[in-house]
Amino acid sequence: MTSTDNISSPAPVPPAAPEGREKASGPRSRKGMATRARLVTAAKAVFEDAGFLDARISDIAERAGLSHGSFYHYFDSKEQVFREVAKAIGSLLQEPLYTTIFNPASTATPAERIRQGSRAFLESYRAEARIIGVIEMVSRYDPELTSTRFEYHQAERVRAIKAVQQLQHRGWMDSSVHPDVALAALSAMMNRFAEMWFVQKLFDLDFDEGVEQLTKLSLNALRLADDPASRVVFG
Template sequence: MASTDNVSPPAPVPGARSEGRDKASGPRSRKGAATRARLVQAAKAVFEEDGFLDARISDIAEHAGLSHGSFYHYFDSKEQIFREVAMAVGDLLQQPMYTSVFNGPSARTPAATIRHVATQFLASYRDEARIIGVIEMVSRYDPELTSIRFEYQEADRIRAAKAVRRMQQQGWADPSIIPEVALAAMSAMMNRFAEMWFVQKLFEFDFDDGVEQLVRLCLNALQLEDPAVDPNGR
């Protein structure tokens, strides 16, 4: 696997947030959508194996079972499809927020919701660590990708802040915290912790222990009680 340590900035893709995504959608037919999805999946595999710099469009097309020219029917460049891969991985990491916070069952307690979100987030991060490592490396040199990822995550944090406010109104969470600030800090903690653990491999924790400690930190930050945890820490 080629190293990504010397990643240089991808060339800017004008309109990658709008025009680029329009083209990335390709034909509106079911076959066109399936072909585009196959290209994104193929690109993910190639970027995981070769890193960003050494990945070639011809390799992506071949991996998808398409001609080199067919690639350009859906994407303008390697940079553009890389950003699509990054967004697809972002969707996967954010999915627990949608299933548990935004559209989750009302019977689940706030503490149980946070435990579920943290568990699923860390499990997905662990499973996708190879491509996430490449994405994090490229993001350090690509302001366009960094901006897109931030805006993408910020939209979900705004929705999550509303959920925290509901917890405060119901007497579950500490009324003195500022949800937007607290969630930004918690999100940074979770992402950096996961990167150091699964991408950089700086820690060798038991998975359940890592999840439990992260959950306790989040619950403490919001001053939420967790009936599943022994108050004496046992």
């Protein structure tokens, strides 16, 4: 049984924090921030092992080495800490976009950056496939999680759009393609490809070959040549 097997129906309404307990106020000190991070790390492990529906707050607190009541000082519910886990994973998967592909300090060609970024993305996705599987399933019936993920991805899109527009301005990408559409479509392709490969395990593919195929598809979609002489400054 995989971690996603436990998610087959909408989650029940979460219980409120125990009566008499104050609403989660979050960390107010370095120690508090460290404790909150421990809870997020513990929650990730519990959700991976038990799935979302069967995960219990007491299990998360125990995994973090804290009392059950301590959980409510930082989070109101299981749903809230789950969304925090999802946000952290989303940040991890987005990182190659800005540290590699659209890094203004890089001197690599667009093709080299896309290849390096695709590899970094797929490596992270493969390493976190268990929790990503749970997140993808929960997001299908949790509108707030879906909205939070969308807003997070949108927050940094301006940089990416400018980079695509720069490619168009230099004549290296079809100017009739809308940057928003291009980015959304490529992102959807990469994420769905990785989900089918690492979460659903629908096909068996050599990792290096998978990276190369994803790179070629991205280059073709953007009409970028895999040419070491072609250079562009992103950012």
